[in-house]
Amino acid sequence: MKSVRIGSVGLGRLGYEHAKNLSMLLPGCTLHAVCDVDEERLRSVAEVLDIPHVYTDFAEMCTDPELDGVVIVSPSFLHVEQIRIAMEHGKHVFCEKPLGIDLAQCKEAEKVVEVHPELVFQLGFMRRFDPSYAEAKRRVDAGEIGKVVLVRSYTQDPRSTIESTLKFAPHSGGQFLDMCVHDLDLVRWFTGSNIKNVWGLGGVFEFDLYRELNDADNAAVMVQCDNGTMGFLFTNRTHAAGCNVETEIIGTRGTLRIAPVGTKDLLQIVDEHGARQEYYPDFMSRWHTAFLAEMQAFTDHIRNGTRPTDMTVYDGTAVSEAAYRCKESFETGKMLPIR
Template structure:
């Protein structure tokens, strides 16, 4: 089978992980180019992995005739422009979330995808590829829990990572767009419905710096969906125990809970603190297998000449909902969709 030759842009935490996975863990792919503004990091990484082509300019990278596809892990505000540029250059595209930080940006991506139906575009909603979430969705689709009453999603980053979150706050788009977008996507995917009303609250409980961007360090939203299901989302930056993503879906016949107690593994530690379990400390650790699975799916879609389940329109819809959550948070008013 021909290997798909990929250029990766962005060597932040997740971008580095994607690039490393492509270079060493995805059998059907070959990493042939890297792009990052930090030339020192770029050359150090490329030298260590033996990557021949390296760029500090994305537009230069996508002119490389050896490339079949790009993986985009750049800052959120660059996503849609880079998606359009790559598709117009004849390249398949995998982009990290969010699709865009506003609807105008999302439309740029939509139009580019529509211009190139022959190419594969995939958005990085990796939780769909986590085995536990995939299993839960099948239970819902099979009717095992009856009608969905409530979807509850918690996403919390550890306090130990707060400096990076504050530094990124100015161009993140806000908590709902940057962080809660995963739970918004899961809610739409699992409940199989769209919101009709949104109310959001929150504040700067530990770090006032977020207030400068009309954001909070902990925020929440309550939605009513078209099928009457309720959705509650909580996104926080100040968890003292580690990275914590938990989900609950309450149905009329049963309840599903995913990672209701966040834990690194199945080990229990018995020491002078008592009996305890350790927590994952970041998203890379918790969703390691999901990140591999989503890139594998991207490569398979290219080989099989088919489109992935998650589409550009899913990206637009989650951005729209996240933006309305942000608006509800800022105005403290009920938003009707």
């Protein structure tokens, strides 16, 4: 089996996780090169993971003829430019969410992907690769809960990682684009419908930085889809017990509920506080299996000459656009249609 050679850009919180998976846990794939502007970080990651080639310049990494594909885990505002550079150098692309930080960037990404049908393009909406979410989708598609009526989804990062969250906040694109975009993707995926109207709500309940960024540290969204189905989303970064992501799909004949309590393992702790199970400590551990599965799918597509059938560049635009409208709605206090 030919080993697929990957170059990965961005070695921060998630970039390091993807780099570890690519270099140690995925059969049939070699992490050939890594790139980061932080030279100290770059050298130390390359040493720990034993990566032969290092770059501080992404365009230079893309000139390496040995590379088959790139994995983009850089700050969100860089994604589209890096997609363009990689594809112009003939590299397959996996890009983290969100696609772009404004509609113009998303449309530019669409054009780049359209002129390179010979290359794999995959976006990082990893929840679709999580076994519980994939099973829920299979049951929804099989009609087991009748017609989908409402998707309720919460995304809460733990307070224990708030320091890195606050550092990341200025280039995150904001709560709606950075966090709710996952839940907006789930609404489209489970309802099979485009989003028609959004009403973004929120406030600064604790961290003044979010006020400076014209953002909310706690945010919610009411969603109405083209086919009449509904969504209710909530996000914050200060969940007390760990990473909490829960999703409920309510249908006319039943309900599917994923991880009402995101337990890290099967261990039950009994002490003076009672009996409890611990949450996943962070998003990396919650989505470990999904991060691996999405990267396995990406490298398999490269090796087999196949293409992802969903989560296209157009889906990336659609969910990003919904997220931009949520932010506008939050700012104006009005429910807004998606253009």
